Amino acid sequence: MKLKLFLFAFAAIALLFGVSASAQSIAITNARIVTVSGDTIEKGTVVVRDGLIESVGANAKIPADAQTIDATGLTVYPGFIDAMTSLGLQAPPAPTPGAGGRGGGGGAAAAAAAAATAPASNSNYPLGLRPELVTAEDLRAGETQFDTNRNAGFTTVVTVGRTGIFNGQSAIINLAGDSVSSMVVKSPFAEHISFATIPGQFPGSLLGTFAALRQMLLDAQRQQEIQKMYAANPKGMKRPEADKSLEALIPILNRQVPVVINANSQREIIRAIDLAKEFNLKAIIAGGQEAWKVADRLKAAEIPVLLSLNFPKRTTSSSPEADPESLEVLRFRAETPKGAGRLAQAGVKFAFESGNLTSIADFFTNVGKAVEGGLSKDAAVRAMTLGSAEVLGVSDRLGSIEPGKIANLTVIKGDIFGRDKFAPYVLIDGKIFEQKEPPPTGRQGGAGGGRFRGNAPNGGETAPAGPNVAGSYSITIQVPDQTLAGTLTFVQQGSTLTGTLVTDLGTSQIRDGKVSADGFSFGSTVIYGGTSIDISVRGSVNGNQISGTIDSPQGAVPFSGTKNP
Numbered sequence: 001m002k003l004k005l006f007l008f009a010f011a012a013i014a015l016l017f018g019v020s021a022s023a024q025s026i027a028i029t030n031a032r033i034v035t036v037s038g039d040t041i042e043k044g045t046v047v048v049r050d051g052l053i054e055s056v057g058a059n060a061k062i063p064a065d066a067q068t069i070d071a072t073g074l075t076v077y078p079g080f081i082d083a084m085t086s087l088g089l090q091a092p093p094a095p096t097p098g099a100g101g102r103g104g105g106g107g108a109a110a111a112a113a114a115a116a117t118a119p120a121s122n123s124n125y126p127l128g129l130r131p132e133l134v135t136a137e138d139l140r141a142g143e144t145q146f147d148t149n150r151n152a153g154f155t156t157v158v159t160v161g162r163t164g165i166f167n168g169q170s171a172i173i174n175l176a177g178d179s180v181s182s183m184v185v186k187s188p189f190a191e192h193i194s195f196a197t198i199p200g201q202f203p204g205s206l207l208g209t210f211a212a213l214r215q216m217l218l219d220a221q222r223q224q225e226i227q228k229m230y231a232a233n234p235k236g237m238k239r240p241e242a243d244k245s246l247e248a249l250i251p252i253l254n255r256q257v258p259v260v261i262n263a264n265s266q267r268e269i270i271r272a273i274d275l276a277k278e279f280n281l282k283a284i285i286a287g288g289q290e291a292w293k294v295a296d297r298l299k300a301a302e303i304p305v306l307l308s309l310n311f312p313k314r315t316t317s318s319s320p321e322a323d324p325e326s327l328e329v330l331r332f333r334a335e336t337p338k339g340a341g342r343l344a345q346a347g348v349k350f351a352f353e354s355g356n357l358t359s360i361a362d363f364f365t366n367v368g369k370a371v372e373g374g375l376s377k378d379a380a381v382r383a384m385t386l387g388s389a390e391v392l393g394v395s396d397r398l399g400s401i402e403p404g405k406i407a408n409l410t411v412i413k414g415d416i417f418g419r420d421k422f423a424p425y426v427l428i429d430g431k432i433f434e435q436k437e438p439p440p441t442g443r444q445g446g447a448g449g450g451r452f453r454g455n456a457p458n459g460g461e462t463a464p465a466g467p468n469v470a471g472s473y474s475i476t477i478q479v480p481d482q483t484l485a486g487t488l489t490f491v492q493q494g495s496t497l498t499g500t501l502v503t504d505l506g507t508s509q510i511r512d513g514k515v516s517a518d519g520f521s522f523g524s525t526v527i528y529g530g531t532s533i534d535i536s537v538r539g540s541v542n543g544n545q546i547s548g549t550i551d552s553p554q555g556a557v558p559f560s561g562t563k564n565p
Contacts, residue, residue, distance in 0.1 A: 308353055
């Protein structure tokens with residue numbers, strides 16, 4: 001009897017302390033609060049409890065049990081949203097060196113390699129034409145994989161694979177959580193379509209892609225009608241065959257699930273609008289570099305845009321002997337940053353997406369270019385907070401600082417679009433992530449060590465924009481079920497990186513390499529089964545240790561290693 005009473009008392013105490021611990025609140029005080037949904041509060045408090053915003057205001061009461069963050073001189077924004085990534089996805093196993101046979105046939109080899117690594121399926125359609133694939137099933141848990149994006153102020157992203165015509169059903173996830181289930185905010189969000197081809201088989205051309213898309217949608221309409229007829233009166237009627245690929249399209253045809261169509265050129269966007277109109281789809285355009293050219297049609301059809309911030313850059317060599325760029329290319333590069341302002345002026349809803357940028361810092365740099373191109377600062381902030389949440393269908397829980405919403409908050413020091421901005425605190429589901437501010441960079445005065453002697457004008461001395469990461473590193477890439485060894489060599493000049501990535505897949509040149517206070521980033525191209533695949537790499541160096549993430553259209557994988565003597 002005494003044992004039972006003891007156990008009961010122990011359980012009651014544990015429950016009491018458990019509730020008390022989980023109910024502890026957080027108060028961000030003395031902050032400038034950009035609510036987005038309402039007026040900006042010049043000096044106020046945000047109170048968070050149990051992962052939700054409990055109260056916000058100039059006179060919000062600070063609970064007695066609150067952990068207090070003094071945000072004097074700081075600004076609190078709703079957590080930033082990136083409306084298109086592949087964060088959190090597992091990459092397929094690396095191909096066996098030399099796979100794909102000898103000589104040409106790269107397209108067929110790539111298709112064979114992709115098919116070999118794909119999970120078994122009883123679909124009636126080839127890999128690339130399977131809309132039933134669910135992104136949430138391929139997510140992996142772990143908060144460290146999101147460090148770079150979270151430290152930049154991002155709390156929520158849309159994630160989906162980038163291969164095939166049907167890219168699968170995306171998920172909206174928070175960039176924190178010990179399990180996949182705790183990360184997922186909404187799944188599925190949408191079905192994603194790319195105007196791509198399937199190498200080595202049908203559809204192997206753009207014309208074939210449109211034919212395949214239309215035919216599958218027509219077949220799905222027919223499948224739904226047959227299922228309704230059979231459900232109403234099965235007697236005397238042949239049982240309809242199950243087809244999970246076609247059945248995955250039925251919610252799309254019924255406008256229960258939106259379809260995101262990746263389209264950048266004016267012609268592609270018009271084709272996407274026409275396809276949506278033909279089948280009455282709830283469509284969203286992703287990419288949309290020339291969406292401003294058809295803003296009137298997008299507005300009339302109520303089709304929003306996930307606008308890519310991967311603005312076109314000069315790709316030709318800067319050598320004097322290089323051929324000059326055409327007027328069309330120059331105009332495209334100059335007009336693209338003005339697209340956001342033109343969409344806003346036309347009343348088209350839009351959100352910002354990173355578009356596979358090699359450096360997440362470029363996200364804010366290019367938002368700043370959009371502001372210079374005619375977009376207001378308020379509209380720019382909205383496009384990566386509440387405006388994004390509205391397009392994604394989660395504005396009832398994300399995107400603004402309001403009581404009852406998920407406590408995803410980003411605390412910023414400095415101008416949000418400035419080079420020196422910094423996010424000392426990020427809250428996701430009420431969990432605090434804190435980072436220390438890096439030392440200031442720029443021209444160094446006076447005597448003393450640690451100065452970088454570079455090619456500054458007039459022979460001056462400048463400090464690099466980040467740590468010195470130059471050198472050779474032996475790395476291990478953690479692809480699923482195996483590891484891939486390699487050598488990463490950096491040549492650093494100021495904040496610019498060049499060099500090579502050498503693995504069993506071959507030697508890849510580093511491009512667009514940058515060093516910042518947060519670490520390094522670069523893009524490259526690897527050969528996978530005879531096909532070139534673009535990758536983006538982000539990481540950091542701590543002493544002799546290097547670590548980071550390699551992001552590809554198939555997903556993201558971590559790497560780590562040690563500097564060679």
